[in-house]
Amino acid sequence: MECYVCPHRCGVDRPATFAGPGTLGSCHMPMAPVVSRAGLHHWEEPCISGSRGSGTVFFTGCNLHCVFCQNYDISSLDQGREITVTRLRQIYQELIAQGAHNINLVTPTHFAEAILQSLAEPLSVPVVYNTSGFEAVDTLTRFKGKIQIYLPDLKYYDDRAAIKYSNAYEYFRTTTNAIKEMYRQVGDYELNDEGLMTHGVVIRHLVMPGMLEDSKKIIDWVARTFKPGQVMFSLMHQYVPYGKACDYPEINRKLTDEEYKEIEDYLLASSIEDGFVQEGEAADCKFIPTFDGTGV
């Protein structure tokens, strides 16, 4: 089946499984889901992790190839196990039985077809679509009613940086269109009595070293596009030079506290009222889970 699922629009005849005939596209993955870990995760935003944890399913591969990816082992080294849609659905049920507040699909984009099949019947908890943000609107529309919470990144304003560090063309236009579609589907965010999100959009932005003007333009876009009470904004301090960041000296370091503070102050002075900021301790590799096939 020719694949046009994401904005890369590779058009390749993507194989059903690794062993099947066909051609891999930019994501390097077959149509069958490949998963590297599934388990309760406590390091998302509090409205997602809650007290018992978010039921995360880490998919292998990615339609972006960020040179600094903290999940580099699974996004670019392709560690993971190929499973069936039936097994994927079982994993959701196992996580719910363990007490997961929600099912959190991490880097789901390139497995959209399999995930749509796995969500043919609704689950008893909200489903979180945890994405790089580089999404095709026509694919997203097919998730309407199946996804309750969207958790997109908004990484870059500068398209040259998106090409250089993530091999993504027209990232800002593509991702902001995707975020508007996500909001159209789920509407204003809502929290329940426990402070857990029942539906809504949380836009994440990771501040990168030396790219403070980019961060300010992204905050400006969010402030211009959404009113208080509509979406949440999560300003992330956890940049760690991982993966191939060593080949890019300008981003081969952690963000300084002063850099983060400058952007945090800018955010607090904006009209954005809803969301999260992070402490500097978040920039630590200990928060990166081990992708060892647990729960798969």
Ligand code: SF4
């Ligand atoms: S999902 Fe993979 S094969 Fe399909 S368009 Fe995107 S990168 Fe290409």
